[in-house]
Amino acid sequence: MGHKKKVVQAEKAGRKKVSSVENPDRFLSRHPVWGFHMHDASHPRWSIENYPFYEVIMKKLISFEGLTWAEIQAASGGRRNGTNHHFEPVAILSREAQKRILELKLDIDEVFSLRLSATERLYGIVDDGVFYILWYDPIHEITPVSIK
DSSP states (O other), X not given: OOOOOOOOOSSOTTOOOOSOOOOTTGGGGSOOEEEXXXXXXXXXXXXXXXXXXXXXXXXXXXXXXXXXXXXXXXXXXXXXXXXXXXXXXXXXXXXXXXXHHHHTTOOOSEEEEEXXXXXXXXXXEEETTEEEEEEEETTSOSSOOOOO
């Protein structure tokens, strides 16, 4: 004679309790952390490897480390009096940038733009406070600006 196993269900279906709800904006209170493994090393103009990294890019990144993401996003100025650092929808990027995102198989709707100077931008993906650098754009061609 075989014994029948009794299956005990730990929780009743449909009655799970959520222990915590993740806040997508929780990164705003954090200081930035830099990630480099996603950078587009093979792009002929936008790869960070094509520029003197310390002199051009690293000094700027160091200057952001004393700020939180909320402070970075609140920084304003420039000719258009908008925010200096902000998310940009992929749909408004240059065709070349949109094509490159597809080639890199990135499943993203937006990139973050860090303004380094009047024309210089650093583009990347922000995930839980980490800025994963994609491109360095010294002449502001990834998000072209039309001057009225």
